Amino acid sequence: MEISQIATIASKEFWDRIRNRWVLAVALVFTAFALVIAYFGAAQQGAVGFKSIDVTIASLVSLVIYLIPLIALILGFDAIVGERERGSLDLLLSMPITRLELLLGKYFGLAGALTFSTIAGFGLVAIVLSSQLDINALFHYFGFMLSSVLLGCAFLSLAVMLSVFASDRTRASGLAIAMWFFFVLVFDLLLLGALVATGGQWGGEIFPYLLLANPADVFRILNIFSLDDVRTLYGLTTVFPPALANPWLLGLVMFAWIAAPLGIATWRFRQ
Amino acid sequence: MADISTMQTETGAAVIAAHGVHKHYGPIHAVDGVDLDIRAGELFGLIGHNGAGKSTMFKMMLGLIPATAGEIRIDGARVSGGNFRAVRRTIGYLPENVVLYDNLTGLETLHFFSRLKGASPAECAPALERVGLAHAAKRRVREYSKGMRQRLGFAQALLGKPRILFLDEPTTGLDPEAIRSFYAILRQLRSEGVTMVITSHILAEIQERVDRLAIMTAGKIQACGTVQALREQMDLPLWFTVRVAREDFEAVRTALGHLPVGAIEAHDDHVAVQCRREVKMAVIEALATLGGRVRDLTVREPSLEDVFFGFSD
Numbered sequence: 044m045e046i047s048q049i050a051t052i053a054s055k056e057f058w059d060r061i062r063n064r065w066v067l068a069v070a071l072v073f074t075a076f077a078l079v080i081a082y083f084g085a086a087q088q089g090a091v092g093f094k095s096i097d098v099t100i101a102s103l104v105s106l107v108i109y110l111i112p113l114i115a116l117i118l119g120f121d122a123i124v125g126e127r128e129r130g131s132l133d134l135l136l137s138m139p140i141t142r143l144e145l146l147l148g149k150y151f152g153l154a155g156a157l158t159f160s161t162i163a164g165f166g167l168v169a170i171v172l173s174s175q176l177d178i179n180a181l182f183h184y185f186g187f188m189l190s191s192v193l194l195g196c197a198f199l200s201l202a203v204m205l206s207v208f209a210s211d212r213t214r215a216s217g218l219a220i221a222m223w224f225f226f227v228l229v230f231d232l233l234l235l236g237a238l239v240a241t242g243g244q245w246g247g248e249i250f251p252y253l254l255l256a257n258p259a260d261v262f263r264i265l266n267i268f269s270l271d272d273v274r275t276l277y278g279l280t281t282v283f284p285p286a287l288a289n290p291w292l293l294g295l296v297m298f299a300w301i302a303a304p305l306g307i308a309t310w311r312f313r314q
Numbered sequence: 315m316a317d318i319s320t321m322q323t324e325t326g327a328a329v330i331a332a333h334g335v336h337k338h339y340g341p342i343h344a345v346d347g348v349d350l351d352i353r354a355g356e357l358f359g360l361i362g363h364n365g366a367g368k369s370t371m372f373k374m375m376l377g378l379i380p381a382t383a384g385e386i387r388i389d390g391a392r393v394s395g396g397n398f399r400a401v402r403r404t405i406g407y408l409p410e411n412v413v414l415y416d417n418l419t420g421l422e423t424l425h426f427f428s429r430l431k432g433a434s435p436a437e438c439a440p441a442l443e444r445v446g447l448a449h450a451a452k453r454r455v456r457e458y459s460k461g462m463r464q465r466l467g468f469a470q471a472l473l474g475k476p477r478i479l480f481l482d483e484p485t486t487g488l489d490p491e492a493i494r495s496f497y498a499i500l501r502q503l504r505s506e507g508v509t510m511v512i513t514s515h516i517l518a519e520i521q522e523r524v525d526r527l528a529i530m531t532a533g534k535i536q537a538c539g540t541v542q543a544l545r546e547q548m549d550l551p552l553w554f555t556v557r558v559a560r561e562d563f564e565a566v567r568t569a570l571g572h573l574p575v576g577a578i579e580a581h582d583d584h585v586a587v588q589c590r591r592e593v594k595m596a597v598i599e600a601l602a603t604l605g606g607r608v609r610d611l612t613v614r615e616p617s618l619e620d621v622f623f624g625f626s627d
Contacts, residue, residue, distance in 0.1 A: 045399075051429040055415075062417060130413040134470075137376045137409075137480075138430040139402035 048140045052148025060156035073164025076106055096180035100187045104266045107191050108259050112198040113223055119202030120219040122149045124209045142312045150203050157195045190265045197258035197300035204304035207312045230257045251287050258300040265293045329354040329509045335384035337370050344370040346533035355507045359520050359527030367533040368513050372482055406476035410483040412467030416456035420447055420466050433474035441469040460487035479510040497523055521618035529625045536625040541618055548624040550616035551588040557610035569600045
């Protein structure tokens with residue numbers, strides 16, 4: 044594997060997103076939402092202004108869990124199928140580059156753009172709030188930013204996998220939306236439904252492990268378990284055994300969610 | 315296996331060798347037992363109807379898709395094997411309907427491909443100049459006309475000083491002047507020993523320019539050789555156009571009457587007659603007996619189009 048080939052593709056993908064202001068737009072969206080949530084998150088309780096980092100992160104988690112998967116899926120769904128449909132894939136593959144290098148280059152370039160906009164967007168808020176945050180709060184906030192990046196990378200990996208399997212961009216976009224619905228909206232409902240329908244008899248023991256089968260839930264657990272104030276507010280994650288809530292273990296699971304779809308995509312792309 | 319980067323191919327030796335190549339998509343035989351040897355320094359044409367298997371053959375020669383059976387070697391090495399990087403660095407490819415990146419400038423496009431090819435970035439500006447795009451180097455590709463995009467695609471194919479060029483319908487969208495410049499570059503490349511494989515639907519355009527060509531139909535090579543050899547192999551008739559005064563038409567008929575020629579067609583100011591190649595000199599001798607009554611004489615060889623339809627039908 045030649046790193047320079049991966050870097051060439053990744054660099055192009057990254058700078059394409061900088062040039063077309065995609066990174067700027069997404070960063071501004073994150074900044075705007077984060078600021079609004081930080082200052083008005085406690086409005087329902089009759090107060091405005093920054094109150095606590097735990098409440099802010101908990102509110103941001105609720106936002107990010109919808110927003111970042113959607114942005115990542117939109118970003119990556121046509122990574123390969125788009126090149127194929129436009130007719131530029133054959134030219135790229137006629138170069139001295141392997142399919143794995145092309146796929147990784149695409150992924151790393153897009154992941155770089157997503158990471159940059161996430162860190163820039165939420166980082167700006169951290170700077171604005173820095174005077175009101177102690178070291179511990181900053182640590183939690185950076186943990187939230189890091190897990191947001193991992194969440195984005197996991198869904199981007201799924202999107203790139205879709206883009207390899209899909210025969211055209213229309214199907215790829217449909218699959219991406221279906222995937223967002225499944226992981227972000229339907230998955231938890233299914234689990235909860237199964238649990239309620241069986242009166243808690245079915246799946247009680249494997250329930251926490253089933254949550255690991257959804258990167259959005261892994262992200263939620265990663266953040267909520269680090270916040271004592273709000274852990275109890277979350278229904279599903281309270282059933283999660285603390286032993287499984289080790290941030291390193293959950294981080295590893297997130298990396299598995301990044302690596303596995305990329306592995307499957309590589310296998311399919313080589314067929 | 316020999317090191318491709320240092321290997322020198324003897325002029326006339328097969329630099330692209332395809333043997334028993336098949337490509338099947340389920341029941342469809344896109345390529346069906348192709349044997350082809352393309353020599354070093356040759357400008358080789360590959361012609362056929364749409365769906366004849368040319369593009370599939372191209373993609374297999376480039377290593378983009380694997381053959382179902384058989385083998386293709388470039389300079390003795392498998393293009394998709396372990397040595398593929400070295401092989402690919404010797405290849406330039408201009409796809410049909412080249413699609414480049416609209417958001418990049420012409421120069422940035424070449425920089426991107428030069429990095430992928432491992433070519434020097436210093437080659438990019440001269441490559442643009444060579445295809446007549448120096449003036450548009452800093453313009454975004456989205457502002458390029460179809461012909462300019464095609465020329466940029468060609469410049470891309472020239473990066474890394476390839477020893478083998480695959481050109482799929484390379485003159486699509488080019489105006490006559492650009493077509494002439496394009497073939498001038500090909501002539502120059504041929505003099506430098508570059509091997510070129512070209513497809514085109516404009517048969518008249520390539521018939522005088524290729525060294526040899528292969529006619530593909532239904533996934534098979536129907537014929538392969540020089541245009542002249544294919545004409546002779548097809549044994550298509552020659553056409554004589556004899557310009558004479560209307561009152562001398564009968565004299566022409568009489569002069570040719572004893573020869574095995576086709577029907578003699580009378581037109582306003584000339585007669586047209588077709589004959590087999592072996593009768594050509596006898597026809598000329600017979601017409602010479604008419605002396606000054608023959609005002610002009612044209613002999614038309616079968617065109618590549620005639621040959622193509624002869625083989626493909």
